[in-house]
Amino acid sequence: MKHWLWLAAFVAACALVPLFGNNYALRLATIMCLYAGLALSWNFIGGMAGYPSFATAAFFGLGAYVSAVLQAKGVPFVAAWAAAGFAATIFAALIGMAILHLKGHYFAIASLAVVEVLREVVNTAEGLTGGGMGINIPLQGMSADVQARLFFFVMLTMTVVLLAATIIVSTSKLGFGLRCISQNEDAADILGINTTFYKVAAFSLSAFGVAIIGAIYASWVQYIEPPDVFDILYSVKPLVMVLLGGLGTIFGPVIGAVLYLALEELVWRNFLTVHAAVLGALIVALVLFLPNGVGAMFRQWRKRPAVQS
Amino acid sequence: MTALLELKNVSRRFGGLVAVKDVSVSIKQGEIVGLLGPNGAGKTTLVNVVTGVHPATGGSVLFEGRDITHMPAFRIARSGLARTFQIVQPFPKMTVVENVAAAALFAGGAGGMQEAFELARRQLEFAGLADAADQIASTLTLAKRKRLEFAKGLAMNPKLLMLDEVNAGLNSAEVEDAMRLIRRIADSGVTILIIEHIMKVVLSVSDRLLVLHHGELIADGLPAEVTNDRRVIEAYLGKRYAEKTER
Numbered sequence: 001m002k003h004w005l006w007l008a009a010f011v012a013a014c015a016l017v018p019l020f021g022n023n024y025a026l027r028l029a030t031i032m033c034l035y036a037g038l039a040l041s042w043n044f045i046g047g048m049a050g051y052p053s054f055a056t057a058a059f060f061g062l063g064a065y066v067s068a069v070l071q072a073k074g075v076p077f078v079a080a081w082a083a084a085g086f087a088a089t090i091f092a093a094l095i096g097m098a099i100l101h102l103k104g105h106y107f108a109i110a111s112l113a114v115v116e117v118l119r120e121v122v123n124t125a126e127g128l129t130g131g132g133m134g135i136n137i138p139l140q141g142m143s144a145d146v147q148a149r150l151f152f153f154v155m156l157t158m159t160v161v162l163l164a165a166t167i168i169v170s171t172s173k174l175g176f177g178l179r180c181i182s183q184n185e186d187a188a189d190i191l192g193i194n195t196t197f198y199k200v201a202a203f204s205l206s207a208f209g210v211a212i213i214g215a216i217y218a219s220w221v222q223y224i225e226p227p228d229v230f231d232i233l234y235s236v237k238p239l240v241m242v243l244l245g246g247l248g249t250i251f252g253p254v255i256g257a258v259l260y261l262a263l264e265e266l267v268w269r270n271f272l273t274v275h276a277a278v279l280g281a282l283i284v285a286l287v288l289f290l291p292n293g294v295g296a297m298f299r300q301w302r303k304r305p306a307v308q309s
Numbered sequence: 310m311t312a313l314l315e316l317k318n319v320s321r322r323f324g325g326l327v328a329v330k331d332v333s334v335s336i337k338q339g340e341i342v343g344l345l346g347p348n349g350a351g352k353t354t355l356v357n358v359v360t361g362v363h364p365a366t367g368g369s370v371l372f373e374g375r376d377i378t379h380m381p382a383f384r385i386a387r388s389g390l391a392r393t394f395q396i397v398q399p400f401p402k403m404t405v406v407e408n409v410a411a412a413a414l415f416a417g418g419a420g421g422m423q424e425a426f427e428l429a430r431r432q433l434e435f436a437g438l439a440d441a442a443d444q445i446a447s448t449l450t451l452a453k454r455k456r457l458e459f460a461k462g463l464a465m466n467p468k469l470l471m472l473d474e475v476n477a478g479l480n481s482a483e484v485e486d487a488m489r490l491i492r493r494i495a496d497s498g499v500t501i502l503i504i505e506h507i508m509k510v511v512l513s514v515s516d517r518l519l520v521l522h523h524g525e526l527i528a529d530g531l532p533a534e535v536t537n538d539r540r541v542i543e544a545y546l547g548k549r550y551a552e553k554t555e556r
Contacts, residue, residue, distance in 0.1 A: 192416025
């Protein structure tokens with residue numbers, strides 16, 4: 001119940017942005033929702049099941065391209081986004097059955113390879129995807145202001161859906177099973193958990209969220225090319241956000257996304273030439289000194305006065 | 310009476326090493342069977358074969374007349390075959406009651422999360438761990454972790470419970486407690502297979518003993534018969550000792 005109240009508070013806070021903020025604030029809020037959605041999606045496989053997936057960029061690009069190609073063929077955008085989500089879910093289920101028996105670093109590398117393979121496939125299939133030339137997704141008949149608002153609300157809706165899914169999963173049998181798998185997979189297996197099914201479910205759920213966000217992103221920016229949407233940063237950023245906010249927690253990914261975006265904006269503004277290096281150093285420091293995320297730090301900080309008094 | 314568990318010419322090989330060789334044995338409903346053997350005899354491998362962790366490379370395993378040789382481990386667990394691990398395997402970051410609830414939920418047939426936690430609390434009461442229910446599993450002492458393994462095994466609502474060296478690392482008072490617990494589990498109608506390499510422990514509770522040596526079953530019978538079996542004495546104490554006692 002408490003979780004749902006926080007969810008409502010989050011929605012209320014976000015919904016205020018278009019009322020009071022300018023277009024810059026709106027753009028930032030849209031990116032924040034995009035980041036939070038990616039982080040929440042990654043959390044299913046990376047946080048709950050404990051499988052360090054780097055395939056996020058693959059699902060992001062796949063979603064973007066499926067939706068873009070469908071829209072180029074005349075499918076309306078909402079239908080194209082949904083199709084992108086389902087295509088990625090099926091793709092992830094098939095890939096997952098092949099690579100989810102790998103553990104730790106081996107799984108990470110295998111999932112990373114998925115990104116590279118998909119990028120090459122999209123690059124080569126010029127007839128369908130435009131190859132290296134990219135693909136245009138014009139959205140006609142809407143002013144820039146209306147579009148900015150539309151995509152903000154669409155992105156927010158997606159984040160809310162994923163947050164609700166996180167709450168439901170983490171309090172259900174699926175979430176419980178995933179936590180068992182992340183802590184001791186052999187024991188989970190012998191306790192009657194169908195580990196393959198659970199892992200594939202988490203991976204597919206993760207892909208579903210990421211792909212729809214990728215599809216929305218493509219419509220938002222109106223032009224995509226392989227190096228843009230298959231950018232490995234889409235794999236790394238959600239992982240860092242979840243580590244920042246708290247692995248496997250419900251609101252951790254959202255908190256992490258907000259913090260990450262704030263850091264990214266501040267650093268980018270103040271260290272224009274070396275911002276990537278500064279951001280990298282900051283992330284390393286945060287992960288080293290806050291291994292359980294800022295959420296855990298707050299919980300400890302809240303506990304302390306009770307012990308002292 | 311038909312056998313609950315039946316092994317027919319079961320073998321398991323790891324590359325060139327034959328860890329279990331041509332073992333045939335059957336365990337009846339309601340028995341307490343001790344599985345003995347020196348270190349490295351293949352006892353744990355045999356349990357792994359039965360539970361589907363390392364499926365047999367030869368022969369077949371029947372549980373309640375059904376062939377489970379190549380069934381995935383999770384399905385075997387759900388069908389009523391539970392085990393504890395020699396090296397305890399808790400979910401370290403979960404509480405004790407969550408650990409047991411997982412067993413009840415995924416293998417014990419609990420209808421939902423709430424029912425699983427109620428069942429788990431009852432099993433913890435039975436295993437004498439009720440006080441530690443909300444403790445994080447990794448903070449338990451070894452004796453309590455072994456009891457947690459018991460409770461997990463029981464929460465799976467098993468027909469056959471295999472206890473793999475539940476006494477290793479316990480002191481004699483703790484061993485006695487564990488034995489009492491095993492008796493009570495047996496009284497509730499669960500068939501039990503105790504795996505041990507210390508003979509004394511098993512002799513006191515078992516109806517029947519099996520002895521493995523170099524992966525082969527060298528004895529199967531009443532405790533009194535088995536402990537006087539020449540091949541068993543040889544395996545445990547050496548050939549020269551066996552010859553000496555015979556003279």
